[in-house]
Amino acid sequence: MNDDAAAVIRPVGPPTKHQLALMIWIAVFPTLTLLNLTLGPYLSDLGVVPRTFVLATVAVPIVIYGVMPRLHRARARLLSR
Template sequence: MIPVPPPTKHQLALMIWVAVFPTLTLLNLALGGLLADLPPVLRTFVLSTVAVPIVIYGLMPRLHRVRARILLRGAPR
């Protein structure tokens, strides 16, 4: 198997954005009513406490695999 280099800063930034934006959007839609009365800092703390593990342990490994597949698809055989 051909080793895949780590993502560039720009690739990693895009991968993080692709993982974080939809996660926060869904969490806001799902939990917005429950968190509506909280102060903004506490609301942000709760959302980030839920979002960070989802992104780091759930979404980023999948995005790294997708990136590897894309890069390997274009690699010479």
């Protein structure tokens, strides 16, 4: 087996706390920014707490089920080289 094949199948462990914190920030910041830009006009009449509740209710599933799995795959590809 050559070195390239071994690098492809080498398992990657879970992220460190620092890596996970960075990944979460990379996932959450753009998601919340886009949601604020798109939903902001519709939520402008709400108070801070209800607006935050709506944004969190929409953002959390997007981050957990959409963005984080892609970031984990990207991290694994990057580290398995």
